[in-house]
Amino acid sequence: xxxxxxxxxxxxxxxxxxxxxxxxxDLGGGGAERVVVNLANEFSRRGITxxxxxxxxxxxxxxxxxxxVCLADLKCPSRAMAPLLLAQWxxxxxxxxxxxxxxxxxxxxxxxxxxxxxxxxxxxxxxxxVSSQKNHxxxxxxxxxxxxxxxxxxxxxxxxxxxxxxxxxLESSLALPPNSVTRIYNPIITDSFETLAAEPVFHEWxxxxxxxxxxxxxxxxxxKDFATLIRAVGILKADGNPVRLLILGDGPEKQExxxxxxxxxxxxxxxxxxxxxxxxxxxxxxxxxxxxxxxEGFGNVLVEALACGTSxxxxxxxxxxxxxxxxxxxxxxxxxxxxxxxxxxxxxTLLKKRNDPNDFTIQTRTFRASPVADAYLIGxxxxxxxxxxxxxxxxxx
Numbered sequence: 001x002x003x004x005x006x007x008x009x010x011x012x013x014x015x016x017x018x019x020x021x022x023x024x025x026d027l028g029g030g031g032a033e034r035v036v037v038n039l040a041n042e043f044s045r046r047g048i049t050x051x052x053x054x055x056x057x058x059x060x061x062x063x064x065x066x067x068x069v070c071l072a073d074l075k076c077p078s079r080a081m082a083p084l085l086l087a088q089w090x091x092x093x094x095x096x097x098x099x100x101x102x103x104x105x106x107x108x109x110x111x112x113x114x115x116x117x118x119x120x121x122x123x124x125x126x127x128x129x130v131s132s133q134k135n136h137x138x139x140x141x142x143x144x145x146x147x148x149x150x151x152x153x154x155x156x157x158x159x160x161x162x163x164x165x166x167x168x169x170l171e172s173s174l175a176l177p178p179n180s181v182t183r184i185y186n187p188i189i190t191d192s193f194e195t196l197a198a199e200p201v202f203h204e205w206x207x208x209x210x211x212x213x214x215x216x217x218x219x220x221x222x223x224k225d226f227a228t229l230i231r232a233v234g235i236l237k238a239d240g241n242p243v244r245l246l247i248l249g250d251g252p253e254k255q256e257x258x259x260x261x262x263x264x265x266x267x268x269x270x271x272x273x274x275x276x277x278x279x280x281x282x283x284x285x286x287x288x289x290x291x292x293x294x295x296e297g298f299g300n301v302l303v304e305a306l307a308c309g310t311s312x313x314x315x316x317x318x319x320x321x322x323x324x325x326x327x328x329x330x331x332x333x334x335x336x337x338x339x340x341x342x343x344x345x346x347x348x349t350l351l352k353k354r355n356d357p358n359d360f361t362i363q364t365r366t367f368r369a370s371p372v373a374d375a376y377l378i379g380x381x382x383x384x385x386x387x388x389x390x391x392x393x394x395x396x397x
Contacts, residue, residue, distance in 0.1 A: 034300065049074050087113075103146075124153055130169055164183050217311075220249055230335055
């Protein structure tokens with residue numbers, strides 16, 4: 001949120017008589033999905049009619065959606081039907097704002113808005129470093145989505161990027177005008193954060209503190225590069241500095257990573273424990289948290305770790321980690337894919353005393369749900385005023 005926004009008060013329910021709709025494919029346990037839930041819960045807490053629109057109402061985060069949020073399940077039988085079903089919902093409901101999240105959902109929202117003749121505020125929120133995703137995977141699907149985003153994003157009322165790195169990359173990659181994208185950081189710290197972090201965790205490695213415990217979390221996917229982290233644990237063990245690593249999350253590479261653990265003889269050092277309902281408790285109970293990604297949009301888990309007082313090591317990937325860690329002030333940054341550098345950074349980090357969460361207090365204020373929601377609401381109002389000014393100008397001609 002900019003200083004100019006901070007000096008403004010956010011509009012309340014009266015500014016959105018028909019409500020705000022947030023659209024995302026589902027509520028799988030990823031970072032973008034959690035961001036959307038946190039925003040929806042915060043908007044509804046303020047008395048704003050808030051719709052959480054899902055292509056399919058599936059995923060573990062359904063359980064943390066507030067009862068005050070209106071859940072709309074489009075029950076899409078396929079992705080091809082999503083624009084039509086969302087358009088039908090928009091015609092029936094006609095919210096003041098439609099804010100879509102994640103690239104494919106942004107494309108769907110753009111098509112649906114056109115089909116429905118939607119007159120409200122259309123916003124696309126970008127959660128990933130677009131060029132890195134396109135260049136890393138080199139899949140036809142990613143190239144197609146990239147081409148569609150390049151076509152539809154300029155027609156939106158507003159575009160939000162979740163980090164400065166994503167904003168700069170988006171404007172460059174999609175040839176958007178400078179400063180046409182607004183950066184708003186993610187709402188990570190909610191009112192329940194401290195309570196969740198303090199919950200006890202019953203895991204043998206947490207109860208047995210003979211060896212330092214490292215955690216990492218995320219979808220088990222190539223983008224996260226957990227293989228490099230596992231190999232770094234192998235180097236530490238071989239050098240006489242054994243640690244234990246718990247990786248939280250599920251995904252398509254789980255079996256491949258399990259085979260790597262077995263091949264390296266790290267069965268007593270690494271566990272893939274799958275999706276956990278409360279990762280904060282594990283992060284809080286560990287000595288260090290490591291993010292090993294090739295690329296990110298933001299890096300929500302780094303904020304969570306620092307707010308827990310847990311020391312952090314992260315790849316200096318595009319984008320988000322350097323912004324969150326203030327270029328290494330709050331945690332070690334290592335080159336992407338550098339196993340040796342990661343192992344050394346973990347070793348050095350574990351020699352230091354545990355972080356004091358209060359040292360990160362000023363930084364975490366930026367990532368609290370309330371000021372982030374303020375930034376979104378002020379942005380909606382600002383754009384609405386611009387649209388009104390344009391309409392009046394046309395009528396005066």
